[in-house]
Amino acid sequence: MESLLMIGLLAALGAIAITVAFMSDLLVVAMLSGIFSFTCCALFVLFDAPDVAFTEACVGAGVSTVLTIAAIRLVGRHEKRGGRRASVVGLVVATVCGLALVYGTLELPRFGDPASPASTHVAPHYIEESKGEIGIPNIVTSVLGSYRGYDTMGETVVVFTAALGVLILLGGAQSRPLGRGEAPARRDRDVILRTVATLFIPMTLFLAPYVQFHGAYSPGGGFQAGAILGGALILYGLVFGIDALNKMVPERILRVIAALGVLLYGGTGVVTMLMGHAFLDYYAFGAGPSGQAIGLTAIELGVFMTVTCVMTLLFQRFAIRGVM
Amino acid sequence: MKDLVGLFPYWAVIMLMMTGLYIVIAQGNLVKKLIGLGIFQVSVFVLYIAVGVVDGGTPPILDDEFAVYSNPLPSVLILTAIVVGVATLAVGLALSVRIREAFGTIEEEDLLPLTAPTHPVVTGPEAETDTNAGREETRP
Amino acid sequence: MILPDAILAHAAVLVVVLPLLAAPIVALIRDHRIAAPLAILIALASVVLALELVNATWGGETISYALGNWQAPIGIEYRVDLLSAAMALLLTVSGSLAALMMSTAIAPEMAPGDRPRLYAALLLCMSGLTGIVVTGDLFNVFVFLEISSLATYVLIASGSGRDRRALTAAFDYLILGATGATFFVIGIAFLYVVTGTLNMADLGERISDAGRRAVIVGSSFLFVGIALKAAMLPLHRWLPNAYAYAPTVMATFLAMTATKVSIYLMIRLTDVVFHTPGELGRVNFAALMPPVGLAMLVFGSAIAVTAKDLKRLLAFSSIANLGLMLVALGLGGVAGIAAAMINLFNHAIIKGGMFATATAIVHRRGSARLDAMAGLSRQMPVAFIFLVIGGLALIGVPLTAGFVSKLSVVRVAFDLGDWTVAGGILLSSLITVAYVWRIFEATMLAEPRSDAPKGDMHPAFWLPVGLLGAGTIVFGIWSAPVIELSTRIAHQMAGVTP
Numbered sequence: 001m002e003s004l005l006m007i008g009l010l011a012a013l014g015a016i017a018i019t020v021a022f023m024s025d026l027l028v029v030a031m032l033s034g035i036f037s038f039t040c041c042a043l044f045v046l047f048d049a050p051d052v053a054f055t056e057a058c059v060g061a062g063v064s065t066v067l068t069i070a071a072i073r074l075v076g077r078h079e080k081r082g083g084r085r086a087s088v089v090g091l092v093v094a095t096v097c098g099l100a101l102v103y104g105t106l107e108l109p110r111f112g113d114p115a116s117p118a119s120t121h122v123a124p125h126y127i128e129e130s131k132g133e134i135g136i137p138n139i140v141t142s143v144l145g146s147y148r149g150y151d152t153m154g155e156t157v158v159v160f161t162a163a164l165g166v167l168i169l170l171g172g173a174q175s176r177p178l179g180r181g182e183a184p185a186r187r188d189r190d191v192i193l194r195t196v197a198t199l200f201i202p203m204t205l206f207l208a209p210y211v212q213f214h215g216a217y218s219p220g221g222g223f224q225a226g227a228i229l230g231g232a233l234i235l236y237g238l239v240f241g242i243d244a245l246n247k248m249v250p251e252r253i254l255r256v257i258a259a260l261g262v263l264l265y266g267g268t269g270v271v272t273m274l275m276g277h278a279f280l281d282y283y284a285f286g287a288g289p290s291g292q293a294i295g296l297t298a299i300e301l302g303v304f305m306t307v308t309c310v311m312t313l314l315f316q317r318f319a320i321r322g323v324m
Numbered sequence: 325m326k327d328l329v330g331l332f333p334y335w336a337v338i339m340l341m342m343t344g345l346y347i348v349i350a351q352g353n354l355v356k357k358l359i360g361l362g363i364f365q366v367s368v369f370v371l372y373i374a375v376g377v378v379d380g381g382t383p384p385i386l387d388d389e390f391a392v393y394s395n396p397l398p399s400v401l402i403l404t405a406i407v408v409g410v411a412t413l414a415v416g417l418a419l420s421v422r423i424r425e426a427f428g429t430i431e432e433e434d435l436l437p438l439t440a441p442t443h444p445v446v447t448g449p450e451a452e453t454d455t456n457a458g459r460e461e462t463r464p
Numbered sequence: 465m466i467l468p469d470a471i472l473a474h475a476a477v478l479v480v481v482l483p484l485l486a487a488p489i490v491a492l493i494r495d496h497r498i499a500a501p502l503a504i505l506i507a508l509a510s511v512v513l514a515l516e517l518v519n520a521t522w523g524g525e526t527i528s529y530a531l532g533n534w535q536a537p538i539g540i541e542y543r544v545d546l547l548s549a550a551m552a553l554l555l556t557v558s559g560s561l562a563a564l565m566m567s568t569a570i571a572p573e574m575a576p577g578d579r580p581r582l583y584a585a586l587l588l589c590m591s592g593l594t595g596i597v598v599t600g601d602l603f604n605v606f607v608f609l610e611i612s613s614l615a616t617y618v619l620i621a622s623g624s625g626r627d628r629r630a631l632t633a634a635f636d637y638l639i640l641g642a643t644g645a646t647f648f649v650i651g652i653a654f655l656y657v658v659t660g661t662l663n664m665a666d667l668g669e670r671i672s673d674a675g676r677r678a679v680i681v682g683s684s685f686l687f688v689g690i691a692l693k694a695a696m697l698p699l700h701r702w703l704p705n706a707y708a709y710a711p712t713v714m715a716t717f718l719a720m721t722a723t724k725v726s727i728y729l730m731i732r733l734t735d736v737v738f739h740t741p742g743e744l745g746r747v748n749f750a751a752l753m754p755p756v757g758l759a760m761l762v763f764g765s766a767i768a769v770t771a772k773d774l775k776r777l778l779a780f781s782s783i784a785n786l787g788l789m790l791v792a793l794g795l796g797g798v799a800g801i802a803a804a805m806i807n808l809f810n811h812a813i814i815k816g817g818m819f820a821t822a823t824a825i826v827h828r829r830g831s832a833r834l835d836a837m838a839g840l841s842r843q844m845p846v847a848f849i850f851l852v853i854g855g856l857a858l859i860g861v862p863l864t865a866g867f868v869s870k871l872s873v874v875r876v877a878f879d880l881g882d883w884t885v886a887g888g889i890l891l892s893s894l895i896t897v898a899y900v901w902r903i904f905e906a907t908m909l910a911e912p913r914s915d916a917p918k919g920d921m922h923p924a925f926w927l928p929v930g931l932l933g934a935g936t937i938v939f940g941i942w943s944a945p946v947i948e949l950s951t952r953i954a955h956q957m958a959g960v961t962p
Contacts, residue, residue: 006333007336010333010336010337010340013340013367013370014336014339014340014343017340017343017344017347017363017367018343020343020347020356020359020360020363021343021346021347021350021351021360026353026355026356029355029356029359030359033359033362033363036363036366037362037366040366040369040370043370043373044369044370044373047370047373047374047376047377047394048376048377048378048381048382048383048384048393048394049373049376049383049394049398049399049402050383050385051383051399051403052369052373052399052402052403052406055403055406055407056366056369056406059406059407059410060362060366060406060409060410063410064362064409064410064413067410067413067414067417068355068358068359068413068417070417071355071417071418071420071421072355074421074424074425075354075355075420075421075424075430076424076430079351079352079353079356079431080352080353080429080431080433080434086350087346087349087350089349089350090345090346090349090350091346091350093345093346093349094342094343094345094346094349095342097341097342097345098338098339098341098342100681100684100685101338101341101650101681102335102338103677103681104654104677104678104680104681104682105331105334105335105338105678106331106677107658107675107676107677107678108331108334108654108657108658108675108678109657109658110330110331111330111331111332111333111334111374111377112330112377112378112379113330113378113379114378114379114380114381114392116375116657116660117657117658117659117660117670117674118375118376118395118397118398118656118657118660119376119378119395119660120660121537121659121660121661121670122397122537122538122660122661122662123376123395123396123397123660125538126384126396126397126538127384127386127393127396130386131386137385137386137387138384138385138386139384139385139386139393139396140384140385140396140399140400140403142396143396143397143400144400144403146532146534147532147534147538147539148400148539148540148603149531149532150531150532150539150540150604151400151401151404151540151603151604151607152404154404154595154604154607154608154610154611155403155404155407155408155607157484157487157588157611158407158408158411158607158610158611158614159407159411160487160488161411161585161588161611161614161615161618162410162411162412162414162415162614163414164487164491164581164584164585164588164615164618165414165415165418165585165614165615165617165618165621166414166415166418167581168578168581168582168585168618168621168622169415169418169419169421169422169618169621170418170421170422217385218385219383219385223403223407255491255492256492258488259488259489259491259492260488262485262488263485263488263489266481266484266485267485269481270481270485273474273477277533278474278529278530278531278532278533279474279477279481279529279531279532280531280532281532281533282532283533307407314414317418318417318418318421321421341650345643348639348643354635357639358639361639361642361643361646364643364646365642365646368646368649368650368653371650371653372653375653375656375657397662398656401603404603404607405606405649408606408607408610411610411614412610412613412614412638412642415614415617415618415638416635416638416639416642419617419621419631419634419635419638420635422621422624422631423631423632423635426624426628426631427628427631427632435632439629439632439633439705441708441771441772441773441776442772443629445626445627445831446627446628
C-alpha cells in the first residue's frame with residue numbers, strides 16, 4: 001500500500017515538473033510549483049519526516065508561492081515564447097548528470113535498508129541517547145537545536161541575510177518610490193474572503209505558539225511556528241490591504257525583532273561561552289536536560305522571532321512596491 | 325533484480341532533479357528559472373529524506389510503543405536546506421523585480437544585447453523600457 | 465599573544481561568530497557614520513583573532529573545537545590547522561581593507577540610509593567565508609557557503625547605482641551559485657549515505673570501506689559545485705560580469721577572497737576527506753587540473769587583452785591566475801600545494817592592490833573604462849604608480865610578488881619535467897605583457913581630457929592601496945614569509961613534519 005502511494009506521488013511529481021517546463025503563464029507555473037511542494041510534503045510524511053513536511057508546507061509551499069506571485073505582479077505574468085526551442089545544452093547536462101547519479105546509486109544501500117551506514121553510524125546515538133542527554137521526545141528537535149544547533153544558527157543568519165538583501169534591493173532610498181498597497185479585498189464584494197480570513201487569522205495566531213512550544217513533543221518548532229505566524233500576517237495583508245498590515249506591524253519593528261532573533265540565538269552561545277562552556281553548550285545553564293531545556297527554549301524563540309518577522313517583511317517589501 | 329527495485333525511489337527522484345535542472349538551464353524567463361531551481365532543490369530534499377527511511381520505522385519522535393525509528397539526521401539537514409532555499413528564492417525574486425524595472429524585461433534573450441559589455445552604461449532604475457512584453461498584464 | 469586565555473580558547477569560533485553577530489547590530493544602526501567605524505572595528509578584531517589562530521597553529525598543531533560541546537561526529541566540529549588559520553587571516557584582512565574603503569567608495573552611489581545594511585552584508589559575507597575555512601563539518605560548509613553567497617549577490621547587485629548591469633550579473637551568479645550549492649548538497653548526500661557521517665575527518669576514515677561508485681559520483685558532484693564557485697573553465701561565466709559591475713570596493717573584496725575559498729575547499733577535501741592530495745575521491749581530478757588550468761591561463765589572459773574596462777580586464781586576469789593555482793595543485797605533491805598557496809596569497813595581495821587602486825580611480829573619475837583613464841599618470845600619479853606596481857607583478861617581473869608566484873610553479877614544473885606547463889606559463893606571461901601594456905597606454909600615452917576631475921586618491925584609500933602595494937613589493941623582495949607559510953601548510957597537509 002505504502003509503496004503504491006509512493007509510486008503515485010512520485011509520478012504526480014514528475015507530471016507536475018514536466019508541465020512546469022511547458023507552461024508559459026507564470027502564475028500557473030507558480031501555482032504548479034506550490035502543488036509540487038505540497039505533493040512533496042505528502043511524500044515526506046510517507047517517508048517518516050513529519051517535521052520536514054511541516055516546514056515544506058509552511059515555507060516551501062506557502063511563503064515561497066506567495067512571494068513568487070507577489071513578484072509576478074511586478075514583473076509581468078506571461079513568458080515570452082517567441083522562437084524558443086528545446087535547449088540542447090540543458091538536455092545534455094541534465095542527461096549526463098542524471099546518468100551519473102543513477103550510476104552512483106547502483107551500490108547504494110537499497111531504499112529503507114536498516115543496515116545502511118547512515119542508519120548505523122551517527123544516527124543511533126541521536127535515537128538512543130537523546131532522551132537522556134536532551135530529555136525531549138522529538139529527536140529532530142534535539143538534533144536541530146542542540147547537537148547541530150550551530151547549523152541552525154547559521155540557517156537563522158541565512159534568513160536574516162535574505163531580509164537584508166531584499167531590503168537593500170527593494171527597500172532602499174535608491175529604488176523606486178513606494179506605491180500604495182493595491183487590491184485589498186473590498187468590503188462590499190469579497191465577503192467570503194474576508195469572513196474566512198477573519199476566522200482563520202485568530203486560529204492561526206493560536207496555532208503558532210502551540211507549534212512553537214510543543215515542538216519538543218511533536219513535529220514543530222521555531223521555524224514552523226515562525227512561518228505560520230508570518231503566514232497569518234501575510235494573509236492579513238493580502239485580505240485587508242498592505243496598509244492595514246503596515247499599521248499593525250510597522251516595518252521598523254519587524255526589522256528590529258528580526259535582528260534581535262539572531263542576536264538572541266547567538267547571544268545564547270555567547271552567554272554559555274562567558275559561563276566557561278563551549279559555544280552553544282546548553283549544559284552551562286544546568287546539568288542534564290534542565291540546562292538543555294533552557295537553551296532550546298531560548299534559541300527556538302530566537303528562530304521564531306527572526307523567521308516570523310523576515311517572512312512578513314519579505315512579503316511587505318514585494319507587496320508595497322508599485323507596478324511600473 | 326530485487327536490488328534494482330529497492331533503488332527505484334532514488335531513480336524517480338533523480339528524474340525529478342534533472343527536470344528541475346533542465347528548467348534552470350533551458351528557460352529564458354528569470355522567474356521561471358527560479359521556479360525550476362526550486363523544483364531542483366526540493367527534489368534533492370526528497371532524495372535526502374528517502375535515504376533516511378528505515379523499513380518498519382516510525383517518525384523519529386520517541387515513544388514507548390515504538391522501537392524502530394527513521395533516521396533523524398536527514399530531516400534536520402533538510403529543515404536547514406528548505407529555509408536556505410526560500411532565502412535564495414526571495415533574493416532572486418527581488419533581483420528579477422529590479423531587473424524588470426531597470427531593463428523592462430526579464431527574458432534572457434532580450435537582456436543579452438542590453439547587458440553586453442559594449443552596451444552604453446545606464447545608471448539607476450529609471451532606465452528606458454526597451455520592450456513592452458508583458459507590460460499590460462502586470463496585474464494578475 | 466596579546467589576548468587573554470579565556471578568549472584564546474574560543475578564538476576559532478569567535479573569528480566567525482563575532483562578525484556574524486555584529487552584522488544585525490550594524491544593520492540596525494541608522495546613522496552610517498556610526499555603522500561604518502563599528503564595521504571596521506569588528507573586522508579588525510577578527511583580524512586579531514585570526515592572527516592568534518595562525519600563531520597557535522604555526523608549529524603544526526590542530527585546534528579542535530566542539531560546538532555545543534558535542535564531540536564529533538555527533539556534533540559539529542571546528543578544526544583549525546595552519547591552512548585554515550592562514551585563510552581566515554586572508555579573509556579577515558581583506559574584509560578589513562574593504563571596510564576601510566567602503567564608506568568613501570560607495571558614498572556617490574548609495575543613499576546614506578542604505579549604507580549600514582551594506583556594511584552588514586560585507587560582515588556577513590566575510591564571516592560566512594571564514595566559517596567555511598574553519599569548519600570540519602561538510603554540511604556546515606554548505607550553510608556558511610549560503611550565508612556568504614547570499615551576501616555576495618547583494619553586494620554585487622548594489623553596483624546598480626552606477627550601472628544597471630550589476631543586477632543581471634548578480635542574478636546570473638545567483639542562478640549558478642545556487643545550482644553549484646545544490647550540486648554540493650547532492651555530493652554530500654552520496655557521501656553521507658555510504659559513510660553515515662558528515663564530519664570530514666570521520667568521513668576520511670570511513671570512506672575506504674564505502675561503495676566505490678557512490679564515492680566517485682559524490683566527489684564528482686562536490687567537485688562540480690566547487691568548480692562553479694572557483695570559476696573553473698567552462699563554468700567561469702559569472703565571474704567577469706560580477707567583478708566588472710559590482711561596486712569596485714566589493715570587487716576588491718571578492719577578488720581577494722571568494723574564489724580563493726573554493727581553491728581552499730579543493731585542497732581541504734582532497735586531503736582530509738579523500739587522503740589523496742590532488743585527487744578527489746577516487747577520480748583523478750589532478751589529471752584534469754593542469755590542462756583546464758592552462759586553458760584558463762591562456763584564455764583569461766587573451767580575453768583580458770581585448771577588454772575595454774579596467775575592472776573587466778582585471779577580472780579576466782583573475783581567471784588566468786586561478787588557472788595558475790589549479791595548475792600548481794594539479795602538479796601535486798607537497799611542492800604543488802605549496803606553490804598553489806604561494807600563488808593564492810600573492811595573487812590576493814596583487815589583485816587586491818590593483819582593484820583597490822581601481823576603487824580609488826572610479827571614486828574620483830566615476831568610470832573604470834580604459835578610454836576614460838587618459839591622463840591618469842599626470843592627474844593621479846600616486847594611483848598610477850600603484851597600477852604600475854600591480855601590472856608589473858601580474859607579468860611576473862622580478863622583485864615583485866608575482867615573480868615569486870610564477871617562479872614557484874615553474875620550478876615545480878621543471879622538477880617534474882613538465883614542459884607544457886612551463887611553456888604555458890611563459891606564453892601567458894607574454895600575453896600578460898600585452899594587457900598590462902594596454903593599462904599603461906590608456907593611462908599614460910592617451911591624450912588627457914581637459915575636463916577630467918582634479919585630485920589624486922581620496923585619503924580613505926591611502927592605507928588599503930598603500931598596504932597592498934607595499935605587500936606586492938615587499939613579498940617580492942623578502943619572499944621568505946609567504947614561502948615559509950605556504951611550505952608549512954603543504955607539509956601539514958601532507959602529514960610530513962617540516
